[in-house]
Amino acid sequence: MSRLRNMASHALISIGPRFLPFADAASEDLPLSRLLRLSLFQVSVGMALVLLVGTLNRVMIVELDVPASLVAIMISLPLLFAPFRALIGFKSDTHVSALGWRRVPYIWKGTLLQWGGFAIMPFALLVLSGKDYAEGTPEWIGQASAGIAFLLVGAGVHTIQTVGLALATDLAPREDQPKVVGLMYVMMLVGMIISALLFGWLLDPYYPAQLIKVIQGAAVATLVLNVIALWKQEARDRSRTVKRDDTPEFSDCWREFIRRPYALRGLIVIGLGTMGFGMADVLLEPYGGQVLGMTVSATTKLTAIFAGGGLVGFAWASRVLSRGYDPLRMAAWGAAFGVPGFAAVIAAAPLGMTPLFLLGTLIVGFGGGLFGHGTLTATMRLAPREQVGLALGAWGAVQATSAGVAVAAGGIVRDVILSLPEGHIYGEATPYLAAYVIEVAFLIAGLLVMAPLVRNKTLAAERV
Numbered sequence: 001m002s003r004l005r006n007m008a009s010h011a012l013i014s015i016g017p018r019f020l021p022f023a024d025a026a027s028e029d030l031p032l033s034r035l036l037r038l039s040l041f042q043v044s045v046g047m048a049l050v051l052l053v054g055t056l057n058r059v060m061i062v063e064l065d066v067p068a069s070l071v072a073i074m075i076s077l078p079l080l081f082a083p084f085r086a087l088i089g090f091k092s093d094t095h096v097s098a099l100g101w102r103r104v105p106y107i108w109k110g111t112l113l114q115w116g117g118f119a120i121m122p123f124a125l126l127v128l129s130g131k132d133y134a135e136g137t138p139e140w141i142g143q144a145s146a147g148i149a150f151l152l153v154g155a156g157v158h159t160i161q162t163v164g165l166a167l168a169t170d171l172a173p174r175e176d177q178p179k180v181v182g183l184m185y186v187m188m189l190v191g192m193i194i195s196a197l198l199f200g201w202l203l204d205p206y207y208p209a210q211l212i213k214v215i216q217g218a219a220v221a222t223l224v225l226n227v228i229a230l231w232k233q234e235a236r237d238r239s240r241t242v243k244r245d246d247t248p249e250f251s252d253c254w255r256e257f258i259r260r261p262y263a264l265r266g267l268i269v270i271g272l273g274t275m276g277f278g279m280a281d282v283l284l285e286p287y288g289g290q291v292l293g294m295t296v297s298a299t300t301k302l303t304a305i306f307a308g309g310g311l312v313g314f315a316w317a318s319r320v321l322s323r324g325y326d327p328l329r330m331a332a333w334g335a336a337f338g339v340p341g342f343a344a345v346i347a348a349a350p351l352g353m354t355p356l357f358l359l360g361t362l363i364v365g366f367g368g369g370l371f372g373h374g375t376l377t378a379t380m381r382l383a384p385r386e387q388v389g390l391a392l393g394a395w396g397a398v399q400a401t402s403a404g405v406a407v408a409a410g411g412i413v414r415d416v417i418l419s420l421p422e423g424h425i426y427g428e429a430t431p432y433l434a435a436y437v438i439e440v441a442f443l444i445a446g447l448l449v450m451a452p453l454v455r456n457k458t459l460a461a462e463r464v
Contacts, residue, residue, distance in 0.1 A: 030171050035180065038171070039187035040051050041107065041164040044222045046191025048114060051218055052078065052150070055199045056125070063206050064129035074146055076408070078154020082400035085162045089393025090250045092163045100236035103167040103389075107160055111226040114156025121149035122212040132201055147303035160226065162396050166389040175322060178377045182318035185372075189307060213239035253390055262453050263382060266328070269450045270375045270395060271402040272409060274336050276442035277368040278406025279435055280306070280342075283414065284361060287432040292357055305358060306365040313369020317377075327378035328453045334371030335443045335450070338364055342440045349429040364370050372399075410435055 052075060060066040060074070088106065095102040128142035165184060172180040179267050202214050255421040258264050284302050344360030347353075379395040380388060419432040 042188040042193030046188040047195040079404040085396040086393035089389030093389040106163040110159030110341035118154030122215040178321035272446035274402035279410035309365025310369035331374030337367030
């Protein structure tokens with residue numbers, strides 16, 4: 001029996017590096033098993049994102065008859081916490097703990113916030129709906145409790161992801177950091193895919209008691225996954241048990257970070273590029289259905305095509321960046337790929353070519369993967385090791401805020417253009433084409449802002 005067990009173990013180990021993306025990120029000090037276990041925090045983050053943006057979005061509007069405007073407000077509440085990611089990262093850099101940890105306490109706090117939000121969320125949503133089982137309850141109680149639940153989950157997600165990525169960066173050698181970051185995001189995509197399928201299966205058919213079970217099951221899964229992810233990951237350090245007299249303030253560290261060569265310009269690039277790629281998230285499927293006449297089944301696959309392109313982009317960027325390639329140059333290539341990708345999406349409408357639309361979607365996803373990985377790696381390398389949490393928090397704050405604004409702006413641009421007299425000058429494609437042109441403009445603006453960073457050979461050598 002032991003011989004069979006050993007054979008099975010060797011088979012799994014040999015399969016991992018060959019077929020698992022970013023498996024070569026493992027090293028002697030950070031084996032693949034430990035790396036995959038750490039990445040479980042990203043699985044819990046992916047699960048939360050699917051539940052908030054996907055599953056509950058549909059359940060609240062369709063099954064619970066909650067007004068769409070109120071649903072939009074609830075889903076956008078977690079975005080309010082995004083700007084605090086830089087502060088969270090800084091606090092984890094300088095945290096003083098009796099146990100000698102700096103990352104683990106913050107990931108645990110984030111876990112408890114996410115767990116608490118999910119624990120009260122199903123009851124809050126049932127009260128918010130005003131159905132028979134909430135009869136006699138004041139309307140403001142449902143709204144307030146649902147708002148608190150979404151805020152708690154959002155705060156937990158932002159805290160876990162910011163500090164979790166900082167911990168992964170602490171553990172990984174500098175040359176392996178791009179591949180480690182790539183693996184972390186692949187695991188988030190895996191968590192989103194598995195969670196979407198699981199939630200859809202468990203909530204069919206829908207009834208209130210099942211909603212309670214599913215959301216509270218997500219709360220339990222958050223605790224279990226994150227405890228397993230954190231177990232024996234961060235070494236205890238006695239120097240972190242006593243507060244130093246010269247402990248820096250956040251404002252001082254932030255000013256020092258921003259004063260670094262091109263740091264502010266880099267954050268502007270992240271915002272512009274994220275806006276350029278982000279608006280497509282809410283427009284691709286309705287564009288395919290209304291303009292190109294694609295079926296519901298066909299448009300549903302667009303998300304997989306877009307995500308698949310992003311996954312390939314992340315994999316390619318990780319491989320190239322690990323060889324010393326300049327991450328900002330990689331980000332520039334990502335934005336550059338996005339421009340012809342959107343051009344293909346735009347041209348698909350007048351030409352009536354659905355395959356061209358699918359190809360454009362794939363290219364846009366690929367460019368987004370290159371851009372995201374390049375800017376994240378550049379941000380990690382911009383700050384010294386003792387401030388990596390602050391750097392990752394700054395990237396996350398700008399990226400998450402810009403992504404949220406882009407998603408909202410996409411829908412607003414579409415509705416505003418439709419209300420104008422010229423809103424149908426090119427038929428049903430008019431509002432979508434205008435939005436895609438705006439996205440191209442954001443990407444070109446990002447490339448122009450990024451140009452001095454890419455041209456500066458001295459800075460590029462320092463980043464590598």
